[in-house]
Amino acid sequence: MRPSIKQVAHLAGVSIATVSRLLNKPGSVSAETAEKIHRSIAELGFRPNFTGRNLRAGNSRTVGVVVPTLSNTVFAQCLQGIELAARALDYSVMFTTTEYLPEEESAAVELLLGHRVDGVILTVADAGSNATLDLLERERIPFVLTYNQLATSGPTTHRASVSVDNRAAACDAVAHLIGLGHRRIQMLSGRFNASDRAMQRYYGYLDAMQAAGLAPLPAIEVERHTLTAATDYQQMMADPLQRPTALFCSNDLLALSAMRDLRALGLQVPGDISVMGFDGIPVGALMAPVLASVVQPSERIGDVALRTLVEAIERAVPAAADGPSSQSPQSAQPALRHILPHVLREGGSVAPPPAAHSLS
Amino acid sequence: MRPSIKQVAHLAGVSIATVSRLLNKPGSVSAETAEKIHRSIAELGFRPNFTGRNLRAGNSRTVGVVVPTLSNTVFAQCLQGIELAARALDYSVMFTTTEYLPEEESAAVELLLGHRVDGVILTVADAGSNATLDLLERERIPFVLTYNQLATSGPTTHRASVSVDNRAAACDAVAHLIGLGHRRIQMLSGRFNASDRAMQRYYGYLDAMQAAGLAPLPAIEVERHTLTAATDYQQMMADPLQRPTALFCSNDLLALSAMRDLRALGLQVPGDISVMGFDGIPVGALMAPVLASVVQPSERIGDVALRTLVEAIERAVPAAADGPSSQSPQSAQPALRHILPHVLREGGSVAPPPAAHSLS
DNA sequence: ATGAAAGCGCTAACAT
DNA sequence: ATGTTAGCGCTTTCAT
Numbered sequence: 001m002r003p004s005i006k007q008v009a010h011l012a013g014v015s016i017a018t019v020s021r022l023l024n025k026p027g028s029v030s031a032e033t034a035e036k037i038h039r040s041i042a043e044l045g046f047r048p049n050f051t052g053r054n055l056r057a058g059n060s061r062t063v064g065v066v067v068p069t070l071s072n073t074v075f076a077q078c079l080q081g082i083e084l085a086a087r088a089l090d091y092s093v094m095f096t097t098t099e100y101l102p103e104e105e106s107a108a109v110e111l112l113l114g115h116r117v118d119g120v121i122l123t124v125a126d127a128g129s130n131a132t133l134d135l136l137e138r139e140r141i142p143f144v145l146t147y148n149q150l151a152t153s154g155p156t157t158h159r160a161s162v163s164v165d166n167r168a169a170a171c172d173a174v175a176h177l178i179g180l181g182h183r184r185i186q187m188l189s190g191r192f193n194a195s196d197r198a199m200q201r202y203y204g205y206l207d208a209m210q211a212a213g214l215a216p217l218p219a220i221e222v223e224r225h226t227l228t229a230a231t232d233y234q235q236m237m238a239d240p241l242q243r244p245t246a247l248f249c250s251n252d253l254l255a256l257s258a259m260r261d262l263r264a265l266g267l268q269v270p271g272d273i274s275v276m277g278f279d280g281i282p283v284g285a286l287m288a289p290v291l292a293s294v295v296q297p298s299e300r301i302g303d304v305a306l307r308t309l310v311e312a313i314e315r316a317v318p319a320a321a322d323g324p325s326s327q328s329p330q331s332a333q334p335a336l337r338h339i340l341p342h343v344l345r346e347g348g349s350v351a352p353p354p355a356a357h358s359l360s
Numbered sequence: 361m362r363p364s365i366k367q368v369a370h371l372a373g374v375s376i377a378t379v380s381r382l383l384n385k386p387g388s389v390s391a392e393t394a395e396k397i398h399r400s401i402a403e404l405g406f407r408p409n410f411t412g413r414n415l416r417a418g419n420s421r422t423v424g425v426v427v428p429t430l431s432n433t434v435f436a437q438c439l440q441g442i443e444l445a446a447r448a449l450d451y452s453v454m455f456t457t458t459e460y461l462p463e464e465e466s467a468a469v470e471l472l473l474g475h476r477v478d479g480v481i482l483t484v485a486d487a488g489s490n491a492t493l494d495l496l497e498r499e500r501i502p503f504v505l506t507y508n509q510l511a512t513s514g515p516t517t518h519r520a521s522v523s524v525d526n527r528a529a530a531c532d533a534v535a536h537l538i539g540l541g542h543r544r545i546q547m548l549s550g551r552f553n554a555s556d557r558a559m560q561r562y563y564g565y566l567d568a569m570q571a572a573g574l575a576p577l578p579a580i581e582v583e584r585h586t587l588t589a590a591t592d593y594q595q596m597m598a599d600p601l602q603r604p605t606a607l608f609c610s611n612d613l614l615a616l617s618a619m620r621d622l623r624a625l626g627l628q629v630p631g632d633i634s635v636m637g638f639d640g641i642p643v644g645a646l647m648a649p650v651l652a653s654v655v656q657p658s659e660r661i662g663d664v665a666l667r668t669l670v671e672a673i674e675r676a677v678p679a680a681a682d683g684p685s686s687q688s689p690q691s692a693q694p695a696l697r698h699i700l701p702h703v704l705r706e707g708g709s710v711a712p713p714p715a716a717h718s719l720s
Numbered sequence: 721a722t723g724a725a726a727g728c729g730c731t732a733a734c735a736t
Numbered sequence: 737a738t739g740t741t742a743g744c745g746c747t748t749t750c751a752t
Contacts, residue, residue, distance in 0.1 A: 001418065002499075004729055015739045020731060030737060045499070050474045051420070052729030055411045055744050058361065062454070062475075069440065071642075076436035080429065083457050092475060094422070094454045097443050114410045115422075115452060139362075139405075256646040263648055282431075283643050286616040288623055364745055375723045380747055390721060412745030415728050 003044040004052075011040040023048060054116065059317065063309060064112030065095040066105065066122035067146075068194075072253060073281045074298050075123065078146055081302025082121060089310050091118075100125065100194045105132045113141065119309045121302075123147045126196045127161070142312035144305045147197055147296075150337055157337070160312065162305045164342040166197050169294045170204025170248070171211075172344055173276050176292075177246045178212045181352045182274065185209065186236065186244035187219040188254055198250040201278060205248055217244070222254070237265055245273060245353035252277040252284050252293055259291075259349065270351035280345055289348025297340050304338055363404040364412075371400040383408060414476065419677065423669060424472030425455040426465065426482035427506075428554075432613060433641045434658050435483065438506055441662025442481060449670050451478075460485065460554045465492045473501065479669045481662075483507045486556045493519070502672035504665045507557055507656075510697055517697070520672065522665040524702040526557050529654045530564025530608070531571075532704055533636050536652075537606045538572045541712045542634065545569065546596070546604035547579040548614055558610040561638060565608055577604070582614070597625055605633060605713035612637035612644050612653055619651075619709065630711035640705055649708025657700050664698055 005023075009016040014033060022029045022037050029037070040046070054060045065082055067075040079095065086093050094117060098104035102125045109132050112120055119142040124130050127148035136143045137159075145161035177185055187205045189198045202219050209216040220233050236242055249255035255277030259269050269275050270289065277284060280295025311334065365383075369376040374393060382389045382397050389397070400406070414420045425442055427435040439455065446453050454477060458464035462485045469492050472480055479502040484490050487508035496503045497519075505521035537545055547565045549558045562579050569576040580593050596602055609615035615637030619629050629635050630649065637644060640655025671694065 001728085006729075016730080017732085017740075018738060020729095021738085024731080028737070033737080047470070047473055049415075049476060049729050051411055051415045051476050052744090053731075055409075055415050055728090055746090056730050056732085058744070060411070070430075070436045070443070071440060073433060073436070076430045076433070080431060080457065083430070083455065087456070092454055092471060093456070094452055095443065096447070096453070097440065110407070111452060113407055116409060116411050253643075256643060260646045260648075281643075283613075283616060283641075286620045287647050288620075361744085366745075376746080377724080377748080378722060380745095381722085384747080388721075393721080409745050412728090413747075415730090415744090416746045416748085418728070 002049075003046045004049065005046070007044055008037065008040045008046050011044065012036045059118050059313075060092075060116050061090065062092040062094055062115065062117050063306065063313075064109070064115070064117035064120040065093055066098060066108045066112070066120065066124075067095070068098050068100045068123060068125075070097060072251070073283070074147075074251070074279050074296065077298035078123075078302040078305075081299035082306045083302075084299075085303045085306040089306070091306070091310060102126070102130075102194075105130070106135065109136065113139065117141075118313045119143060121146055121305045121309055124196075125194050127156075127159075128196060133159070140316070142309055142316060144309045144312070146301050146305045149197065149200060149339070152337070160308055160336040160338075162301050162308065162338040162340065163197075164294075164296050165339050166200035167204040167207065169296075169342040170201035170278065171207040172204075172342070173278065173294050174205050174208035174248055175211070176344060176346075177248065177274060177276060177350065178208060178214065180246075180274070180350065182244075182246040183214055183353070184217075184244040185214070185246045185248055186217055187248045187250070188233070188258055189219045189221050189250040190254060191221050191223065192219075195250070201250050219250075237262065237267070243273065246350070247273060247275045249275065249277050252279040252281045252291060255291060255293070255349075256284075269349055272354060274350040274353070276350055280343070284347070285345065290345070292347035292350040293345050295343040295345050297342075300340060304340065308334075308336075308338065362409075363406045364409065365406070367404055368397065368400045368406050371404065372396045419478050419673075420452075420476050421450065422452040422454055422475070422477045423666065423673075424469070424475070424477035424480040425453055426458060426468045426472070426480065426484075427455070428458050428460045428483060428485075430457060432611070433643070434507075434611070434639050434656065437658035438483075438662035438665075441659035442666045443662075444659075445663045445666040449666070451666070451670060460551075462486070462554075465490070466495065469496065473499065477501075478673045479503060481506055481665045481669055484556075485554050487516075487519075487521070488556060500676070502669055502676060504669045504672070506661050506665045509557065509560060509699070512697070520668055520696040520698075522661050522668065522698040522700065523557075524654075524656050525699050526560035527564040527567065529656075529702040530561035530638065531567040532564075532702070533638065533654050534565050534568035534608055535571070536704060536706075537608065537634065537636060537710065538568060538574065540606075540634070540710065542604075542606040543574055543713070544577075544604040545574070545606045545608055546577055547608045547610070548593070548618055549579045549581050549610040550614060551581050551583065552579075555610070561610050579610075597622065597627070603633065606710070607633060607635045609635065609637050612639040612641045612651060615651060615653070615709075616644075629709055632714060634710040634713070636710055640703070644707070645705065650705070652707035652710040653705045655703040655705050657702075660700060664700065668694075668696075668698065 005016050005019045009019045070076050083093050096108040121144050123146050147163050149163040150161040192199045206216050277291050277293035280293045284291035365376050365379045369379045430436050443453050456468040481504050483506050507523050509523040510521040552559045566576050637651050637653035640653045644651035
């Protein structure tokens with residue numbers, strides 16, 4: 001076994017309490033005792049065991065993170081933002097993936113709760129009605145949603161989320177296409193039941209179309225990265241009369257896949273058809289043409305989520321030395337539903353519709 | 361406080377030992393007692409506390425992961441592979457980032473060791489001489505390197521690593537360019553002191569050039585994603601006579617940035633200059649032209665690394681019920697230096713050199 | 721099959 | 737300023 005506080009105490013000829021004190025508030029130990037202890041620590045290569053500390057303290061200074069996948073850059077960036085902020089605040093990160101399977105969400109959270117994480121950051125398939133979130137709430141574990149955007153009203157307004165305004169952002173994107181002269185705009189989306197964001201973005205599409213007096217089309221839902229399997233998509237693209245002049249995709253990976261498939265069909269982007277994405281993944285800006293997209297600040301989403309979570313955690317366990325004149329034991333809840341600004345990235349993948357269409 | 365094994369025992373009218381037994385080997389508890397306990401567990405919503413278990417058992421069934429960044433898809437995919445495999449083997453993952461700063465490596469590992477992870481998977485700046493790895497070894501914590509490729513001989517051959525053969529892979533890539541008729545090939549690389557892989561890939565470049573009797577050029581080292589700052593690069597590209605006909609980049613993000621910059625300079629890829637990457641990030645295959653690259657199986661690297669690590673962990677703490685006739689207490693070390701196969705992805709970013717050059 | 725009790729490493733009263 | 741001690745949740749002898 002590795003050296004414990006006990007061996008250190010023994011070697012330094014003091015009690016374990018003194019060693020513990022030195023580790024926690026060094027001020028309360030005399031200089032020469034501290035000196036002796038430090039030497040023993042160095043000699044033994046002692047490293048405090050968080051497990052012991054956590055068991056005793058009842059908290060772990062660890063947060064759990066649950067995301068659908070790391071294959072999508074968006075979540076990787078978010079996790080990056082979480083980790084950076086966590087390190088700055090002296091928290092550790094334990095993380096899991098769900099592969100977009102709702103049933104994995106609860107298993108993932110169960111595991112994290114077993115480790116006694118102090119809080120959880122997650123992106124779920126559907127935040128609207130979600131047994132996992134209910135569990136977290138019942139167990140009084142602070143949690144913050146990322147990308148999931150909670151409703152403004154309803155029974156869950158007290159929950160925390162960090163996202164862009166998906167509906168408004170999608171509306172902006174589609175309005176941009178309309179402004180360019182597009183009339184026939186098709187939305188391509190990931191499965192709605194795996195992503196409530198996708199649904200919100202479709203509503204944004206509807207908003208923009210209706211505001212312009214255009215006839216919205218039903219969204220085409222596709223499995224991720226496999227457009228070729230969507231036969232309605234294939235048919236639509238094959239017929240020049242039926243074909244939309246612009247595609248609005250619910251995420252950038254989908255947009256990129258769509259562009260690849262369009263090329264395979266012999267179609268030019270944006271010459272024959274424009275493509276707009278959503279997410280604003282960094283590589284999109286390196287390509288030619290640049291992928292037009294709605295840029296979400298993914299790393300910031302992670303950063304804000306972590307800070308919000310830590311705030312909630314430390315509010316739940318009020319800081320010890322708070323003085324008797326502490327203002328309010330149940331201080332007012334800070335803002336919970338964080339809506340971060342999105343930016344429309346214009347890019348060469350979008351242009352006015354081909355002449356034949358703009359005349360019609 | 362959350363319900364503990366104690367409350368469960370009390371409610372079920374048994375001792376805590378019996379509850380513990382039911383949780384660990386259910387066979388040793390009578391059916392009716394089990395029934396009672398299960399009811400109590402359900403009623404209280406009891407969930408075993410890993411902290412207590414870990415403290416007692418001296419292991420955590422948790423592995424630590426240290427990667428430079430998650431902004432590079434390569435590491436995100438690797439982490440994805442690690443997490444998947446970990447979940448399959450019932451391990452949890454705690455992870456940290458170093459931002460490519462060698463000094464962060466030791467801090468990250470210190471933190472993980474504080475949490476008493478059972479082992480560590482890491483990608484370091486330089487695996488050749490690395491204080492953090494020495495520490496891990498001194499503390500007898502199993503670890504596996506990813507992407508870092510250990511030397512075949514030397515003082516560290518007993519260490520474990522999972523990677524492609526960087527030098528051979530780079531050589532293949534450059535040989536491919538040479539086969540296409542390129543003579544003047546420039547390597548663009550991330551900082552060697554932040555990535556020993558980059559250095560190994562440069563050696564591969566040298567191998568290929570020398571094998572073809574061509575004059576190798578010194579590599580141009582650039583900060584990640586900011587080619588514009590490299591003045592020697594700018595100068596070289598501006599002069600049509602000095603300009604190479606092909607660029608070999610030590611990673612795909614660099615290759616993509618380079619292509620963007622070349623476009624800004626008015627150069628065509630591959631018309632004026634070919635660009636070859638390294639990593640084989642998935643988006644590279646979605647672009648037009650497709651980014652030619654050396655594909656590393658990043659997710660598999662993570663998968664293999666985790667399985668190798670777990671093997672080492674469970675070898676260190678030999679399984680309890682092993683029987684007295686256990687073959688060898690110190691069984692022979694399995695293969696440690698995993699070299700996974702790479703694949704050369706041909707793509708439109710690479711073509712024969714422009715006519716003027718191929719004549720020379 | 722079950723219980724009693726010790727102890728993993730640590731912190732926080734409570735003494736002194 | 738320092739020591740003594742109880743106990744966080746759990747597993748595991750050792751009895752019964």
